[in-house]
Amino acid sequence: MAHHYPLPICGTAAAAAAAAAMAGCDGGARTPGRGEKETKKAARLAMMELSNMISVPMSLHAVVRLNVPEAIYQSGLNAPLTAAEILARLVPPPPSPALADPSILQRMLRMLTSHGVFREHLAGDGERRYSLTDVGMTLVAGADGEGSESYAPYVLQHHQEALVRAWPLLHEAVLDPTAGPFARANGGVPAYAYYGKDPKANVLMQRAMTGLSEPFMEALVEHAEAERGAGGLFDGVGKLVDVGGSSGACLNMIMKRVPEVTAGVNFDLPDVVALAPNFPERFR
Ligand SMILES: C[S@@+](CC[C@H](N)C(=O)[O-])C[C@H]1O[C@@H](n2cnc3c(N)ncnc32)[C@H](O)[C@@H]1O
Secondary structure, X not given: OOOOOOOOXXXXXXXXXXXXXXXXXXXXXOOOOOOHHHHHHHHHHHHHHHHHOOHHHHHHHHHHHOOHHHHHHOOOOOOOEOHHHHHHHOOOOOOXXXXXXXXXXXXXXXXXXXXXXXXXEEOOOOOEEEXXXXXXXXXXXXXXXXXXXXXXXXXXXXXXXXXXXXXXXXHHHHHOOOOOHHHHHOOOOOHHHHHHHOHHHHHHHHHHHHHHHHHHHHHHHHHHHHOOOOOOOOOOOOEEEEEOOOOOHHHXXXXXXXXXXXXXXXXXXXXXXXXXXXXXXXXX
């Protein structure tokens, strides 16, 4: 069934309209009567949106940190809740519930609604309630089948402090690319070496990659199963080396389902392999 996400409150549509206007077209045809003043107005609006865009990933990060998607999901119920009802269902709960502010949470929910993460339900009494869209559902572990990882670790991985403090140094990569922004911001240590030395970041990276890659790997393995013996992806492959295999989850999926592959090597950095789970299927 097709899902219709709410239109952006102001942003993306304005940006698209401005871009189209600046390019001299509007969905293929120039808008009749659109003056220079209107075009400039749309351009300012689009630049305003671009300048404030950081609020989108930061709000996404905040709701993931708070475990808002799980609070709404409630074992599959996904019933629309007000911001105050969501606050009351957070796990862990706010350290000082009396201090927690549902109006601030609601502002984040509205913002992310305009980007398709939540669906807003406006009641007759003016009360706003929120449920998860299909996009929001990707943030819930187990929503895609028992034991399935979510995209929440991916969101957290992308917004961890070590990475976030590298972004304001991005321009340095142009001026002097001998050191990447991440290394500049983190005592000269490049990203993967940094993750390897920080067990928390290392585990987060592995969970992020597993959550991200497993659904794609599922499609690949399904295809390999369907085409097995008739030019399938792994036909004739006895030993498979996954270069940069992270947790080894993808290799494990393949080895569980493709009998031809009887030996697997998860080739990754020593610190990563040391923390990777030991999948017994790899050694059958
Ligand atoms: C973007 S992740 C991809 C993980 C996995 N292939 C997946 O799709 O889920 C890149 C991986 O490459 C590994 N890596 C980086 N440098 C490496 C190197 N020099 N040798 C082996 N692995 C490396 C990282 O530790 C990380 O696990």
